[in-house]
Amino acid sequence: MRTAREVTLPLHVDRAAAEPLPAQLVAQLRGLLASGVLRPGDDLPSTRALAAHLGVARGTVVTAYEQLLAEGWFSGAAGRSTTVNPRLHEVHPRLPVAGEAADPRAARAATAAPAPTTSAAGRPRPPLDLRPGQPTQTGVVGPAWRSAWRRAADAPVEVPLPPLGWPPLRAAIADHLRRMRAVVRDPAEIVVTAGVREGLALLLMATGARTVGVEEPGYPSLRRVLTAFGARPVPLPADAQGLVTASLPAAAPQAVIVTPSHQYPLGGSLPVDRRLQLLDWAAAHGTLVVEDDYDSELRYTSAPLPALTSLDHRGGVALLGTFAKTLTPAVAVGFVVVPPALLGAVEAVRGGLGQPVSLVTQRALAHYLDSGALMRHTQRMRHLYRRRRAQVVRALRAVPGARVYPMDGGLHAVVEHERDEPEVLAALAARGVLVAALSDYWAGGGSRRGLVFGFGGVSDADLAAALTAIAAVLAEGA
């Protein structure tokens, strides 16, 4: 009875060949060393196991190993297993160092850090990255988080995961939506996704939509998803309150993506009359309304308006949600609330492509939601964001020529100005502050000039330093 233990090396012997078997083995092992398959310090199979694996006499393997030991390729001592010589590159310096980057430590060290800049005091420090999108994640890793993952990792894995998601997580999301957004839906209509973009991709595949209306200005990364899935974005004008529903086109696209809770990036909330006008227009044209509800739970200046999906009684609205902003992008989970008529098509696509979120992650998030930890975390975040919004307004309201948008709840601020955009961005980068340009949110022309920055992903002190730099740069040109 042979044992295959540890013999994963691609070795074989050819009894018909003229070359003796030990020499064949030596040549093949040298080849594995040269190609980097065997690396310094690797354990080798025992001579007994390798002989059994190859079906040769143990003496054949012993002879081969002894030659490689003598030549310094291998090292070993009585009672210890044979290994590849840890100092191989001193003994055979011309051996190509193949696969060096496969050392996990090397790769860790090579992980790119942001390029350091030099502060006024001359000390190099990393830039303050205020490009929007990063939420505050302070306090995420705590007892409730650890306990949720521990319970998830303790549970058995021999459990089928339905393509639409783990039912207890879908029930927990339904409960979350009810409590936080007053949206009452059956868990069967909630689909677990790997995030907002993945949820949009799922809807595009399920509907086959080829023309999709988008707010202009709007969120560039959702537009990229459209293009990747062969859909054409149709820009629809938006103002500070959101989509301008009075000018919706008669030739309606097959779907339309809107941010009614908090227009991205301008920050306003779509008034109820516009919401109803949008729903009527969509129903008249058979257009699917995709409600991107990316951060409405974080609204801190007033109660959010009801979700569009709550106003819809015709089953024409899909709601895209995510835990990336309210909790952390590290969880990589979002959801779609799917209109009942579309559920079959979504399930067919999901079944064909598979559920991308691991069972362990879905279980951990379900525990975290059920424990009430997300609600407590969201409440802490709302306090923090409200305080930071006040800090932004205080720092920038007196800057001449700059107009701070209302920021009606959210993680980022928009400051319109009259200056040259690339010049402002370059001046800020020179001071070590990275922000986004307002004009980047327009796909076509007609843009306004300004800057967009997040105030979630930085510390209080870094935000204060960045605001000082922004005020100084904007004041310079005035």
Add this chain to the structure above:
Amino acid sequence: MRTAREVTLPLHVDRAAAEPLPAQLVAQLRGLLASGVLRPGDDLPSTRALAAHLGVARGTVVTAYEQLLAEGWFSGAAGRSTTVNPRLHEVHPRLPVAGEAADPRAARAATAAPAPTTSAAGRPRPPLDLRPGQPTQTGVVGPAWRSAWRRAADAPVEVPLPPLGWPPLRAAIADHLRRMRAVVRDPAEIVVTAGVREGLALLLMATGARTVGVEEPGYPSLRRVLTAFGARPVPLPADAQGLVTASLPAAAPQAVIVTPSHQYPLGGSLPVDRRLQLLDWAAAHGTLVVEDDYDSELRYTSAPLPALTSLDHRGGVALLGTFAKTLTPAVAVGFVVVPPALLGAVEAVRGGLGQPVSLVTQRALAHYLDSGALMRHTQRMRHLYRRRRAQVVRALRAVPGARVYPMDGGLHAVVEHERDEPEVLAALAARGVLVAALSDYWAGGGSRRGLVFGFGGVSDADLAAALTAIAAVLAEGA
């Protein structure tokens, strides 16, 4: 200074309306109860917090709450917070029970279990599901697994996750490939995916391939991915050794998916001369070869042949890997080894759509791989599968008219027979055994008849019972 704590209800007051403010609140709260937004047992905001939130006198909220308490909608006592009456449905029995299914426990109970069948002894028992694809997962949840997730959940989350994957996991996968498959590649060429199908989708989007060769017979679920991404599957004949490279078409598709380590489902391994012929043909036509290496680490009958990607010196092979078979589908992680020339396109697609696997999962898997736990688990699995393969051969070799395929390592067996396929499947289902039909693996005509069953996802005793049933059903018709 108002506090927004716990006020997530969509309530508002209209000072211009004729209706008194407390009456407005009562009407809105009754509406939330009727629509299921508020449910029995829910905590209500304190009168102080709600008054501050709405900007009204506290007495207004107190009046509204007192009316709803008196009417039995709310309950409360001195020193305790007010809640929705837990026995609401006894007091107001005609209230619609909206959102009942949002109770996590209800959804858990509703999780579909397989329909029970009745055994010969008359006791109902669940069917033995031997449809292929489920690996043995015994022993996955152990100290190394728990420790890996615990460490991952303890680590900070404020870390950017590159679109191609967490660098330490990519390094750990490179090391795993080197040790288990003798594939030496730079971690920078390894992309973390949510599984084999997601990896294939990524390659299709990065290459824009519209015609893709597939083995006939072959793995149906990869074909479905092709169709979902607008690519046309081009069936290429395969025999028990794999792709018949002598008859590759002159009009080459833009990509071709092959299972050289272990043809799916027939089980053979592609001989080296065919491998080289395939690579030459692909290079001549600019066809990308996609090597589906789904379970080669589990090969237990002999050492696996080198991966096709190791034979390729022209950068024309992408390798699709997964941890679903070697570890568990519950981790939902796979990888693609991308040819260097394709890396930029893959990174652009990944950047646009986002990395679907959570940072926590990637960290946990990196810890698990680095600890050597996967290698130990795989060794245990190889022993178990070898034993089970012998059990299958023993049980079925004497059945007249049945031919058991060599099963050259793998998690499933193929038994060809001369009987009517639906009849055999129905007879097995009647005995409580679910298997797949061999003909389902052909997209076009020319199929062979037989059955395909997994021997990974069941216990020893269940496998023995299923084999007895299979042998009996096949013998009946002989």
